[in-house]
Amino acid sequence: MNQCPRAWILKYGFAKNRGTFNRHLSNIADWSTPWRLMQRALRGVIIERLECHSKGRAWIEIDLASKIRNRIIGAISRQKSIIEVVEARIGTLSSLRNRVRDSEIDRLVEIACLRFHAAMKTEPISEILNGKIPVWYLFSRLDKTKFGEYQLHIAPDIVWFRGKTCHLMRFTVQGVPNPGQDRIIENMAMVNWAVNRQGLPYKADRYVVCNLYWSRGRWNKWSKRADSQIVDDSYKMIRKDMKAMIDLHNKLGESCDLSQIPLASSKRVCRNCGHRDTCPGGEDLKRARLEQSALEMAKASKL
Ligand code: SF4
Numbered sequence: 001m002n003q004c005p006r007a008w009i010l011k012y013g014f015a016k017n018r019g020t021f022n023r024h025l026s027n028i029a030d031w032s033t034p035w036r037l038m039q040r041a042l043r044g045v046i047i048e049r050l051e052c053h054s055k056g057r058a059w060i061e062i063d064l065a066s067k068i069r070n071r072i073i074g075a076i077s078r079q080k081s082i083i084e085v086v087e088a089r090i091g092t093l094s095s096l097r098n099r100v101r102d103s104e105i106d107r108l109v110e111i112a113c114l115r116f117h118a119a120m121k122t123e124p125i126s127e128i129l130n131g132k133i134p135v136w137y138l139f140s141r142l143d144k145t146k147f148g149e150y151q152l153h154i155a156p157d158i159v160w161f162r163g164k165t166c167h168l169m170r171f172t173v174q175g176v177p178n179p180g181q182d183r184i185i186e187n188m189a190m191v192n193w194a195v196n197r198q199g200l201p202y203k204a205d206r207y208v209v210c211n212l213y214w215s216r217g218r219w220n221k222w223s224k225r226a227d228s229q230i231v232d233d234s235y236k237m238i239r240k241d242m243k244a245m246i247d248l249h250n251k252l253g254e255s256c257d258l259s260q261i262p263l264a265s266s267k268r269v270c271r272n273c274g275h276r277d278t279c280p281g282g283e284d285l286k287r288a289r290l291e292q293s294a295l296e297m298a299k300a301s302k303l
Pocket of ligand 1: 004005006007263264269270273274275276279280281282
């Protein structure tokens with residue numbers, strides 16, 4: 001939401017209203033660049049590799065590149081219908097319709113394969129695969145967890161035990177710099193998920209929260225032991241964020257006036273956005289932001 005409140009509203013703000021148009025809005029928001037699709041494919045094959053191991057199924061290494069390629073090509077093909085909807089709305093060719101050359105797909109597959117092999121050598125994945133970590137579980141981020149009055153996606157990707165300590169970890173496949181304190185606190189929400197699950201410790205200080213993330217050409221991992229104070233801080237921070245989202249949603253008002261909703265913080269965000277054909281920020285973010293603030297000032301002067 002911080003990167004572009006308008007994109008966030010277009011994705012989630014209309015989700016409760018059923019209907020084709022709202023479904024289209026959500027699908028357009030899910031549109032991703034080939035680079036993002038590569039990252040998603042990479043995440044998918046890492047999980048698939050771990051699932052094979054947990055179920056005792058054979059993993060055929062020579063199929064890796066074709067698995068990644070199929071995931072990327074499948075995702076590009078599924079996005080065609082989204083582009084057709086956008087073109088029907090704007091009555092011309094969409095800027096999302098860039099032909100992805102075979103050589104670009106080859107390059108993405110190569111990058112994903114390199115990152116996959118590097119991931120297999122990192123802890124805890126390497127130790128899971130060689131049996132040094134015998135007690136571990138995979139979970140789906142799509143699982144929703146009750147968080148006060150909200151239902152949130154706060155489950156980890158992998159849980160494992162070392163002695164009495166329970167580790168909760170998420171992958172972040174896109175390049176991110178070293179996580180700041182806010183991100184660490186946000187990740188502590190995984191402890192809220194864990195303490196309410198049968199079979200996992202109920203005390204916060206039995207957990208170590210980790211994040212495996214790709215940055216500067218390699219996998220990096222940070223980890224931090226939880227305690228009740230930091231888990232409480234995380235609870236408060238997420239509730240504050242949820243309130244900010246609800247306030248933003250309320251700003252839409254009965255007439256769903258999108259002109260009130262702030263635009264992206266930088267042009268870079270618009271380049272990855274499926275709404276860029278139909279949003280003033282997608283055409284000229286600087287001018288659109290100026291027009292928006294002029295509109296707000298004009299409205300304020302009438303009050
Ligand atoms: S095009 Fe830019 S400003 Fe408009 S919704 Fe997308 S990210 Fe936000």
